[in-house]
Amino acid sequence: MDRKRELTSVDLAALCGEFGDYEGAKVDKVYLYDDGLVRFRMRDFDRGRVELLVDIGETKHLRVADAENVPDAPGRPPNFAMMLRNRLSGADLVGVEQYGFDRIVTLEFERGDEDTTVVAELFGDGNIAVLDETGEVVDCLDTVRLKSRTVAPGSPYEFPSSRFNPLEAEYEAFAAKMEDSDTDVVRTLATQLDFGGFWGEELCTRAGVDKTMDIADAGDEEYRAIFSVIEDLRDRLDSADLDPRVYYEGSEQGDDEEGGDEDETAEGEDADRGLRVDATPMPMAEYDDLPSDAFETFTAALDDYFTNWEAEPDTGPEDGGGRNRPDFESEIEKQKRIIEQQEGAIEDFEADAEAEREKAELLYAEYDLVDDILSTVQQARENDVAWDAIGEKFEEGAERGIEAAEAVVGVDGSEGTVTIELDDHRIDVDASMGVEKNADxxxxxxxxxxxxxxxxxxxxxxTREELADVKRRREEWDAADGDEAGGGDGSDGADEAAEDVDWLSRASIPVRSSEQWYEEYRWFHTSDDFLVIGGRNADQNEELVKKYMDSGDKFFHAQAHGGPVTILKATGPSEPARDVDFPESTLQEAAQFALSYSSVWKDGKYADDVYMVDPDQVSKTPESGEYLEKGGFAVRGDRTYFEDVAASAAVGIKCEPDTRVIGGPPAAIDPKVETSIELEPGRYAQNDMAKMCYREFKDRFTDKSFVRNVASPDLIQEFLPPGGSRMVED
Structure with missing residues (x-):
């Protein structure tokens, strides 16, 4: 049986009900640990010390922990922890809520000068975002930029698209959701109704419904039996009628077995019952045959379970000291979640596009009315009538029953727009233009x-291709493991690759340097090993296009004005030009490079668009009447756009085959270096950030002189984007 690693939506519903008892606790201090654990040390008038732990690492959960189960305070707090301390010291915890039926919890804190919301995302890779009173992100552990949502400092926090909540649905909505499925009953409950695999099986067991029944064969009888169980679950959660348990499985020695040494049992492990495998808010029918311990509260059960997580290593039934199996299942689930988010984004785009077309059609359908409004505003502005006075005139006209005035619901002089209501749709029109241009x-x-x-x-x-690739690799791995279990070929493993050198711990690292022609420019090699070069100034932009851009290459540039010429090389300077089918990963990395070293970063923006063209579309010859400044080029013809490219860069230190600092898109840099630092737009000037990175690298390497030789602040600065930066917390 797989051990519980993260909380289910049902778990969170039960847990948030208990957390009401801790409202009013006051924050003393906040800690951030390297493994994704955030600790809120609080004090409560009745309970005294309260330790609230939020873990987004390997075990995604939150709990109130006993003081003896809390890890020692870490060393110097990172910036994220300091920010939390500044905002939350002395603040009161006033609410803990689950967002819908998702694995997201919001912690509300109030203080006299400012209120703060901490959002814990306990799904996927996990994340924690800190919001101000307006819902804007102050900071977050991980920046998220998807088509469907953005979580980034300075942006409004966006929850994932709301999902179906089975704990609030009426029977008709529940039955309709089941009918929409094309799989079996248990998978429908797990995915379409968001219960997850375990609770899907539990509901079927309690309802007496065959979990493998095809949804096409299920009917009202099965639906009502399952819905009755869900209603009972809902009532128990609403009334806090819980009976928390911690379950055990997998004992390898019983009371009567010989050779057992109780002293060798891992701390917290029950030798008679084996490992803890789950903590649940109530007894589970699926676990009827497993021993369990009862707890007074669910958070106490979680504290016992997760405190003993590392003390009870999950070796698995076939572990014999061999290689560790990659967590293919987690990766598969991650890709499925991404697909689900992308499908949601597509639905949103379709709805938004339809809404825009409908606005345009309404403007034409009410052409005379809209034209009357626009003409009135334009004439008033020509006569220097103030916007406030225009708004008052429309209000007076509405009171007299004038149709055009009644349609106006507001004017905005700062934007030069008028808001018109047409068929229950509110449309902002630009008063400086006519009906046709507004509709267009x-x-x-x-x-x-x-x-x-x-x-x-x-x-x-x-993403679907990536999902198929993960599944293929899982099949290959399992097939290989099956061969090994059958005896293999008797090899002693001598052909396996030698273990990687731990360069960070080496007392002395030899410096091996080499110089390349492209190092005077900005440059990096993509994860597929293609060279990308960019200009540092106007002179280099000119030189790159004239001297190094060949047919078969690709020309990239940020859509925003003020960026380097970026060339993705298909061949080396001494090789004949040829067409190359560049992998998508290489194109994405080249686009990110072009964006991150442009004015977009300097302006503190976190994303923007980038375009790509072929070399023959780039010219130094302007159109008639145009002027091209030094380093500028005319680009003609169709462009391939990369939208919402994230402004992100990394610097790292290579130790083999040569030793040097390199920088560029994180996806291209991280696999090539021993250690790296990821950056995003921030408040530290370029030279200050270079010094900060240098100090951080010195702390990571035992050989300090090596870092001074290959990664001095001056060398690091060559790879930093223009403008301010900040380190992205791990």
Missing amino acids: QHYTEAKRIEDKKEGAQAAIEN
């Missing part, structure tokens, strides 16, 4: 959104 803007916006939908559709195909 909405048609253009609809087309732009549809183009983004096409990008999302392409992305979802890539």
Whole structure:
């Protein structure tokens, strides 16, 4: 049996009900540990010390822990922890809520000068975001930029698209959701109703319904039996009628077995019952045959379970000291979640595009009315009538029953717009333009959104390919393990690759350097080992295009003005030009490089668009009447766009085959270096950030002189984007 690693949606519903008892506790201090654990040390008038732990690492959960189960305070707090301390010291915990039926919990804190919300995302890779009173992200452990949502400092926090909540649904909605499925009953409960695999089986067992029954064969009788069980679960959660348990399985020695040494039992492990495998808010029918311990509260059961997580290593039934099996299941689930988010984004794009087209059509349908409003505003502005006065005139006209005035619901002088209500739709129109141009803007916006939908559709195909690849690798791994279990070929493993050198711990690292022609420019090698070069100034931009851009290469540039010429090389300078089918990963990395070293980073923006063209589309010859400044080029013809490219860069230190600092997109840099630092736009100047990275690298390597030789602040600065940066917390 797989041991519980993260909380289910049902677990969170039960847990948040208990957390009401801790409202009013006051925050003393906040700690952040390297493994993704955030600890809120609080004090309560009745209980005294309260330790609230939120873990987004290997075991995604939250709990109130006994003081003796809390890890020692870490060393110097990182910036994220310091920010939390500044905002939360002395604040009161006033609410803990689950977002819908998702694995997301919000912690609300109030303090006289400011209120703070901490959002814990206990799904996927996990994340913690800190929000101010307006819902804007102050900071987050991981920046998220998907088609469907963004979680980034300075942006409004966006929850994932709301899902079906089976604990709030009426029977008709529940039955309709079941009918929409095309799989069996248990998978429908697990995925379509978001119960997850374990609770899907538990509901079937309690309802007496065959979990493998095809949904096409299920009917009202089965649906009502399952819904009755869900109603009972809902009532127990609402009334806090819990009976928490910790379950055990897998004992390898019983009371009567010989050779057992109780002193050798791992701390917290019950030798008679084996390992803890789950903590649940109530007894489970699926676990009827397993021994268990009862607890007064669910959070106490979770504290016992997760405190003993590391003390009870999960070796698995076939572990014999061999290689560790990759967690293919987690990766598969991750890819499925990404596909689900991408499908949601496509649906949103379709709805948004349709809404824009509908606005345009309404403007034409009410052409005379809209034209009357726009003409009135334009004439008033020509006569220097103030916007406030225009708004008052429309209000007076509405009171007299004038149809055009009644349609106006607001004017905005700062934007030069009028908001008109047509058929229950509110439409902002630009008062400086006519009806046709306003309608055309909405048609253009609809087309732009549809183009983004096409990008999302392409992305979802890539994700599906990645999912298929993970499944293929899982099959190959399991097949290989099966061969090994059957005896193999008797090899003693001498052909296996030698263990990697731990360069960080080496007392002395030899410096091996080499110089390349492209090092005077900005440069990096993609994860597929293609060279990308970019100009540092106007002179280099000119030189790169004239001297190094060949047919078969690709030319990249940020959509924003002020960025380097970026060339993805298909061949080396001494090789004949040829066409190359560049992998998508290489194109994405080149686009990110072009964006991150442009004015977008300097302006503190976290994402923007990048375009790609062929060399023959780039010219130094301007159109008639145009002027091209030094380092600028005319680009003609169709462009391939990469939308919402994240501004992100990394610097790292290579130790083999040569030793040097390198920088560029994180996906390209991280696999090539011994250690790296990821950066995003922030407040530290380029030279200050270079010094900060240098100090961080010195702390990581035992051989300090090596870092001074190959990664001095000056060398690091060559790879940093322009403008301010900050380190992304691990």
